[in-house]
Amino acid sequence: MLKRLHLYLIKPSQYDDDGYVVRHWRGVLPSNTLACLAGLTEDVLAQERLGKSWRVKVHLLDETVDRVPVKRICRSQRWGRKTIVCLVGVQTNQFPRAADLAREFRRAGLTVLIGGFHVSGYLALLPDIPQDIQQLMDEGVTIVKGEVEETWGDLLCDAVNGRLKPLYDFVGNKPDLYEKPLPAIRRKYLRKFVAPNFGTLDCGRGCPFECTFCTIINVQGRKMRYRSAEHIAQAVRRNFRENGITFYFFTDDNFARNKNWEAIFDVLIRLREKERIPLKFMMQVDVLSWKIKNFVTKARRAGCTNAFIGMESVDPGNLAAAGKKQNQVKEYSFLIRAYREAGISTHVGYIIGFPFDTAESVRRDVSYLMDQVRPDHASFFMLTPLPGSEDHLRMSRRGEWMHADFNRYDSHHAVTLHPSLKDGAWESSYLEAWKTFYSFDNMKAVLLRSPKSCYWNNFVRFIWYKNSIQTEGRHPMMCGFFRLKGRRNRRPGFPILSPWEYYRQRMKEIRTHFASMVRLLFEMEEVWLQTRRPGEAEQRLVGELAKIRAAYGRLRLADLQAAYIRAKSHFPSLHVPSKVHLFWAKWYPLLAPNKVHTRADLDSFWASVRKRWMERRWFRIPVHRVPFYLFRDAQLSLLFFFHMARAR
Numbered sequence: 001m002l003k004r005l006h007l008y009l010i011k012p013s014q015y016d017d018d019g020y021v022v023r024h025w026r027g028v029l030p031s032n033t034l035a036c037l038a039g040l041t042e043d044v045l046a047q048e049r050l051g052k053s054w055r056v057k058v059h060l061l062d063e064t065v066d067r068v069p070v071k072r073i074c075r076s077q078r079w080g081r082k083t084i085v086c087l088v089g090v091q092t093n094q095f096p097r098a099a100d101l102a103r104e105f106r107r108a109g110l111t112v113l114i115g116g117f118h119v120s121g122y123l124a125l126l127p128d129i130p131q132d133i134q135q136l137m138d139e140g141v142t143i144v145k146g147e148v149e150e151t152w153g154d155l156l157c158d159a160v161n162g163r164l165k166p167l168y169d170f171v172g173n174k175p176d177l178y179e180k181p182l183p184a185i186r187r188k189y190l191r192k193f194v195a196p197n198f199g200t201l202d203c204g205r206g207c208p209f210e211c212t213f214c215t216i217i218n219v220q221g222r223k224m225r226y227r228s229a230e231h232i233a234q235a236v237r238r239n240f241r242e243n244g245i246t247f248y249f250f251t252d253d254n255f256a257r258n259k260n261w262e263a264i265f266d267v268l269i270r271l272r273e274k275e276r277i278p279l280k281f282m283m284q285v286d287v288l289s290w291k292i293k294n295f296v297t298k299a300r301r302a303g304c305t306n307a308f309i310g311m312e313s314v315d316p317g318n319l320a321a322a323g324k325k326q327n328q329v330k331e332y333s334f335l336i337r338a339y340r341e342a343g344i345s346t347h348v349g350y351i352i353g354f355p356f357d358t359a360e361s362v363r364r365d366v367s368y369l370m371d372q373v374r375p376d377h378a379s380f381f382m383l384t385p386l387p388g389s390e391d392h393l394r395m396s397r398r399g400e401w402m403h404a405d406f407n408r409y410d411s412h413h414a415v416t417l418h419p420s421l422k423d424g425a426w427e428s429s430y431l432e433a434w435k436t437f438y439s440f441d442n443m444k445a446v447l448l449r450s451p452k453s454c455y456w457n458n459f460v461r462f463i464w465y466k467n468s469i470q471t472e473g474r475h476p477m478m479c480g481f482f483r484l485k486g487r488r489n490r491r492p493g494f495p496i497l498s499p500w501e502y503y504r505q506r507m508k509e510i511r512t513h514f515a516s517m518v519r520l521l522f523e524m525e526e527v528w529l530q531t532r533r534p535g536e537a538e539q540r541l542v543g544e545l546a547k548i549r550a551a552y553g554r555l556r557l558a559d560l561q562a563a564y565i566r567a568k569s570h571f572p573s574l575h576v577p578s579k580v581h582l583f584w585a586k587w588y589p590l591l592a593p594n595k596v597h598t599r600a601d602l603d604s605f606w607a608s609v610r611k612r613w614m615e616r617r618w619f620r621i622p623v624h625r626v627p628f629y630l631f632r633d634a635q636l637s638l639l640f641f642f643h644m645a646r647a648r
């Protein structure tokens with residue numbers, strides 16, 4: 001008789017500071033690890049590695065966007081049915097949540113495995129098995145250390161036959177990726193993300209460098225391994241036809257050191273130029289990548305729109321302390337320029353909390369980054385000794401204090417003591433860096449210098465980043481849109497609130513949330529108004545008018561009209577702008593969309609209404625003008641959304 005196997009691949013989330021599981025209505029970045037294991041599982045099942053007696057149902061759950069139905073999963077194993085739960089891609093900040101889930105599943109008698117960077121890194125460098133991992137193993141959870149491209153079939157066989165060992169160690173035995181199954185992207189999963197045409201793919205793994213804060217080199221190694229270019233092309237073709245995927249995040253930590261980069265770019269160019277697949281992608285590279293012959297130009301032709309660059313600091317002392325010898329600060333601006341000239345947006349990773357950082361130096365360095373290096377985007381991180389990194393190993397050996405709660409190891413919390421940034425100065429410098437970089441003035445400067453092809457790409461990313469930091473209070477890479485919370489989905493040790501208290505708090509949060517989103521949209525609308533591209537003729541005319549005004553001290557509308565009338569004798573079709581024209585253009589954006597350059601008058605009207613309302617001078621509110629301003633505001637917002645939607 002056929003036995004039923006439920007295989008749950010679950011990517012756990014993290015607890016927030018109030019102990020609620022972090023989940024969003026829509027995510028931004030899908031999990032590549034989940035897709036990798038889905039791809040490997042499909043392959044194992046296609047090869048019938050589990051034999052013919054099992055009917056397997058694979059469930060993919062990403063807790064950052066899905067509610068994990070723990071009770072239902074616990075009940076799913078009964079006579080004739082087996083349930084295996086794999087907690088996948090568990091990072092350090094997700095380990096406490098993963099451990100809680102694992103315990104709950106184990107109590108129901110399910111088979112549970114945990115893998116990912118936390119357990120792999122933790123066990124890779126430390127000589128002994130840490131107590132928390134040992135405890136899980138004692139409770140019957142299987143820990144998998146390292147990559148499983150060559151061993152997933154055997155592991156699943158052991159799991160279905162009840163032969164699992166407490167620990168599997170594959171770190172010393174890194175799989176060759178060349179023709180291994182690729183991540184399987186599922187449309188149903190991607191629908192939970194803002195851009196359902198966005199997929200992930202790792203074209204290679206490993207990195208030759210030796211940064212002391214990095215875990216990758218100690219888990220995936222310093223020797224580069226890569227996938228076959230033709231395999232990648234097949235996957236891209238299939239994903240385009242079956243799932244409509246046209247944008248990829250190539251998750252390689254350092255695509256520039258993937259020895260197969262040129263062959264991969266060549267097939268992508270072929271797909272774009274010959275097979276007309278409208279493919280685009282973003283990739284992660286090092287600061288030396290721009291020097292590799294043809295790398296940047298081929299990347300652009302292959303469809304690269306964003307390069308994430310591990311810059312980490314603009315202070316040479318900090319870089320030396322982090323073992324980041326390859327980063328030469330004086331070359332940063334050339335690097336950014338090379339990508340910008342190719343039409344690729346640059347996004348730098350920047351760490352705060354290196355040994356030489358002080359509140360003052362961070363402020364100075366961030367200004368240097370914005371004004372001299374001038375990347376389009378920056379992601380700030382607080383230096384974190386992740387288990388599996390050289391930093392963590394050194395600190396453990398020296399017995400230095402590190403926060404005991406791994407939930408905080410998300411590079412958004414301070415988990416060690418800093419020599420200079422004390423008493424909250426570290427957190428405030430970190431938050432200030434975000435605020436400064438994503439200030440109105442810097443966003444405006446970035447958009448004004450962005451090539452036309454990068455404008456909307458940069459703009460939409462600003463919305464994502466500002467929304468995460470300002471509205472959601474989370475790191476953008478761990479954030480989605482609109483936070484969801486389950487009342488009972490709370491970390492052990494935190495109280496479960498009464499429904500009344502819980503919903504009262506939630507309503508307050510949701511109100512604040514929406515108010516912040518509306519503020520953000522108005523700010524971005526103004527950024528757009530001030531940065532959208534005027535036509536060349538308009539730019540020239542504005543320049544000339546400015547010069548004339550400077551030379552003669554004034555410029556009247558009557559002068560302009562007279563000049564127009566004279567010009568009309570040469571060009572009879574020229575329209576002479578009247579005061580009425582200008583009035584319409586300024587007040588009715590939909591009638592003259594290019595003539596509105598700021599929402600300053602709208603904002604000052606609403607500010608005066610608000611002020612009078614707060615001061616209870618209600619009779620001073622110009623009620624008759626309110627509908628008119630509301631109408632104008634709605635018109636402008638409509639226009640803004642229309643342009644954004646058209647650009648996407």
Ligand code: B12
Nearest residue numbers: 031032033086088089091092113115116147148215251477
């Ligand atoms: C792409 C990526 C992201 C993406 C997407 C996340 C994703 N998981 O796809 C984004 C940008 C969102 C991201 C964000 C973050 N990331 Co990240 N990310 C990566 C990156 C570069 C690639 C991930 C990947 O696809 N790897 C390929 C897969 C196949 O490898 P894998 O996850 O190890 O899985 C293999 C094995 O571990 C094993 N395995 C995994 N799970 C399981 C489970 C079972 C049961 C079994 C048997 C086997 C198994 O099988 C897999 C196939 O071989 C990695 C570095 C890296 N090279 O992996 C960092 C990395 C995972 N990220 C890291 C960090 C710190 C973060 C952030 C906290 C940073 C931040 N502050 O924002 C956030 C956390 C976001 C979140 N909620 O997960 C760290 C994690 C280190 C740690 N110990 O915690 C890494 C290792 C990079 C680093 N700095 O050292 N990340």
Ligand code: SF4
Nearest residue numbers: 207209210211214253
């Ligand atoms: S360059 Fe990036 S991936 Fe490579 S070792 Fe340094 S931090 Fe790790």
